[in-house]
Amino acid sequence: MNAFTDRFLAAADDKGAPVCVGLDPVYERLPASLQQRAADAGARVHAIHSFCQGVLEAVADHVPAVKFQAACFERYRAPGFAVLFELIQQARELGLIVILDAKRGDIGTSSAHYAVGLLADPQGPDALTVNAYLGADGLEPFTDLAAVEGKGLFALVRTSNPGGDAIQGLTLTDGRTVGEAVADVVADLGKRDTYIGDRGYSLLGAVVGATKPADAKSLRDRMPEQLFLVPGFGAQGGTADDVRACFKPDRTGAIVTASRSVLYAYEKSDVADWQTAIATAAGDLNQQIADILK
Ligand SMILES: O=C(O)c1cc(=O)[nH]c(=O)n1[C@@H]1O[C@H](COP(=O)(O)O)[C@@H](O)[C@H]1O
Numbered sequence: 001m002n003a004f005t006d007r008f009l010a011a012a013d014d015k016g017a018p019v020c021v022g023l024d025p026v027y028e029r030l031p032a033s034l035q036q037r038a039a040d041a042g043a044r045v046h047a048i049h050s051f052c053q054g055v056l057e058a059v060a061d062h063v064p065a066v067k068f069q070a071a072c073f074e075r076y077r078a079p080g081f082a083v084l085f086e087l088i089q090q091a092r093e094l095g096l097i098v099i100l101d102a103k104r105g106d107i108g109t110s111s112a113h114y115a116v117g118l119l120a121d122p123q124g125p126d127a128l129t130v131n132a133y134l135g136a137d138g139l140e141p142f143t144d145l146a147a148v149e150g151k152g153l154f155a156l157v158r159t160s161n162p163g164g165d166a167i168q169g170l171t172l173t174d175g176r177t178v179g180e181a182v183a184d185v186v187a188d189l190g191k192r193d194t195y196i197g198d199r200g201y202s203l204l205g206a207v208v209g210a211t212k213p214a215d216a217k218s219l220r221d222r223m224p225e226q227l228f229l230v231p232g233f234g235a236q237g238g239t240a241d242d243v244r245a246c247f248k249p250d251r252t253g254a255i256v257t258a259s260r261s262v263l264y265a266y267e268k269s270d271v272a273d274w275q276t277a278i279a280t281a282a283g284d285l286n287q288q289i290a291d292i293l294k
Contacts, residue, residue, distance in 0.1 A: 003197030004126050004152030005205070005227050008097050009252060011064035017290040018252070020099065021059045021282050022231070022259025023052050023087070024069040029264055031274040045076045049083045053090060055263060058275040060094040062282035067229075067257050068125070070102035088125055098125045099229070099257075103156065105131030105138050112141035119145045127152030129207060129229070132182050136189045139204070146203045147194050152227075153204050155186045158219060160209025160232030169215075179215060183222045190225055199252070201227045208246055210238025210256065216245035220253065228254040233285075234261030240288045251293040258285050 012018035027035070027044045034047045059066065073084035091098045104114040111134075118128050119142065130142050132155035142153050158168055158179040168179035176184070183206065190204035197203070202225040208216060210232035220228075228246045232238040233256050246254035265281035266274035 002150055003201075004097075004146070004150060004203055005197040005201035006199055007126065007150075008065060008152070008227070008255065009199050009201070011095075011097050012255075015062065015064040015286065017063075017286045017293065018255050019063050019285050019289050020065040020067050020229075020255050020257035021055070021063050021262045021285070022067040022069060022101070022257050023055060024072050024259040024263060025051055025055075026072065029267070031266060033274075041076055042079065045079045045083055048072075048076075048080075049087070052083075052087050054275050055278055056087065056091050056094055056096065058279040059262070059282040060096055062279060062286050063096070065097040065099060065255065065257075066091050067099040067101050067259070069259065070100055085124070089123055092123070097127070099127045099129070099152075099154070100125035101129045103129045103131055104142075105134050107134065108137045108141055111138050112145075115141045115145045119149055119151050122149070125151070127154060127205075129154045129156065131156050132186055132206075136185050139186075139189055143189060143192075143195060143204050147192075151203065154207050154227075154229040155182075155204060157183050157186060157206040157223075158208045158212050158215050160211045160236050160238070162211075164209075177215070180218060180222060183219050186226060187223045190223075196225060201225055201252075205229055207231065208254075209236075210243050210246075211236050213238075213242040213245060216243075220245060220248065224248075227252075230254050230256045231259075234258040240292045243289070244292055247293065256285070256289050261285075 025048045073080040170178045190202035195202045205227040208228045210230050262281040266277035269277035271277045
């Protein structure tokens, strides 16, 4: 089976940089041409669907991957979820690798249900974000199924938000931070032979925020087989310089993902056409990361 990590790395080589555009659609921020006055939930879901279709077409030539924020669709319940899966299908047809950001995770028996629901369908997402803070047994149902299905996972290790510091930054009696201890759990579970792809990366990756550059080096050393998903670039203040330490000397090891700074680029652009503004921002994201990897 073609491993997720191998598929992603090949796609990143093709597109010139290991980057991802996040789709976090918020009705109130959609281009005016897609909004209606006093729109009900059905009209909002329809507008979000049209917008995301346009975003996928705009970014497909510039990035290897997209990441859908499940919450933005789930808030519209069944119709939102249906649209999410239609968009995942469209993204795949455009040749994009699809990450679903749903941050699932529970005790093992419950994780198994989440895993089947989101990873068992070959037409579903290529990878899923999961919560590592319940420990290895909460992750194993995901990793076991991902191995069978050729899918990938990104476990939350060091999140990009400021509030994470009060938990993930705490120092334990053995000198590690909580985030480092979680990194060790992820590295240990991820190193099983059947989880490692041809290019040496585990199907179990890690989320490490672009806003935490001071922690990135230690986490990179602790998780040599983990592909990092790096959010927090752009809208949350992370810069190209900040993400350098997430990469290995061979220039692989991380996927830099940006949502709002690309998705809503038309709000700050003089370009009349919103799809062109988004395409330009996606190209710029690609260029910025390609430049630091030269
Ligand atoms: O798992 C994620 O993608 C994620 C983890 C994290 O630590 N921080 C983080 O911002 N994200 C997601 O990244 C998206 C925000 O990206 P920006 O709009 O670029 O800031 C949201 O969908 C977040 O849920």
